Amino acid sequence: MADIIYSYGGKPYLNITNQCPCACVFCIRGQAEGLGSAANLWHHADPSWEEIETALAAFDFSGAGEVVFCGYGEPFCALDHLRRAAVWLKEHFPALKLRVNTNGLGDLIYQRDTSKDLAGLVDTVSISLNAPNAALYQQICRCAYGEAAFGAMLLFARHCKEVYPNVIFSVVDVxxxxxxxxxRALASSMGIPLRVRRRA
Ligand code: SF4
Incomplete structure (x- = not known):
């Protein structure tokens, strides 16, 4: 059975879905079955809320400063479970900081503005910028939504800036x-810090 929670770089990570509308050229999912403490992050079927809650209750969060929603899939694909897990964590561990690593395509997935769905729960939203323009973004992310994805991701980021204490863009060092x-210039023009992360 795949891990719902695993440790990576000293932090707990929540792997609540394997769904994703992208197929990024650098995606770790094509390279290994697992990551960090998890031998396998591929679910047979996405976990139910009951399975996620059981995993949350069984995990030792003591000493953890931040919990990250980021597994072998896009967390916003399981938005209801993402929100319920965030509520559960804030209720049980109010001091915990929560971060969501997302491709920023929630609005396209649900065909509505999803930027406020985690307001008051999540402290940091890290959005994969991946490229400076729509054409290169599509080459890298091979998104099911085509070149419309890039603009939707930027709009989501702009909206998030109004809602969450920390919004970050990330790119991979490929x-x-x-x-x-x-x-860097695009991120700076939007007033959002850019993190260059190493390919896992
Ligand atoms: S958005 Fe994330 S999970 Fe989806 S293919 Fe890209 S790197 Fe992988």
């Missing part, structure tokens, strides 16, 4: 220095 500079 980009050329020139493309990275363009990403």
């Amino acid at each position: 980009l050329s220095e020139e493309t990275l500079s363009e990403c």
Whole structure:
């Protein structure tokens, strides 16, 4: 059975879905079955809320400063479970900080503005910028929504900035220095910090 919660870099991570509308060229899912403390992050079927709650209750969160929603899938694909898990964590461990790592495509997945769905629960929203323009974004992310995805992701990020204490863009260090500079300029123009993360 796949792990719903695993430890990676000293932090607990929640792996609540394997669904994702993208197929990013750098995605860790194509390279290994598991990550960190998890031998396997592929669910036979996405976990039910009861299974997620059982995993939350069984996990030792003592000493954890931050919990991250990020597994082998896009957390917003399981938005109801994401929200319920965030509520559960804030009720049981009010001091815990919560972060969601997302591709920022929740609005396209649900065809509505999803930026406020985790308001008051999540402290940090980290959004995968991945590229400085729609064409390159689509080459890298191979998104089911096509080139419309890039603009939707940017709009989601703009909305999130009004809602969450911390909003971050991320790119993976597979980009050329020139493309990275363009990403930095775009992020800066939106007033959102950019984190360059190493390919896992
Ligand atoms: S958005 Fe995340 S989970 Fe989905 S393919 Fe890209 S890297 Fe993988």
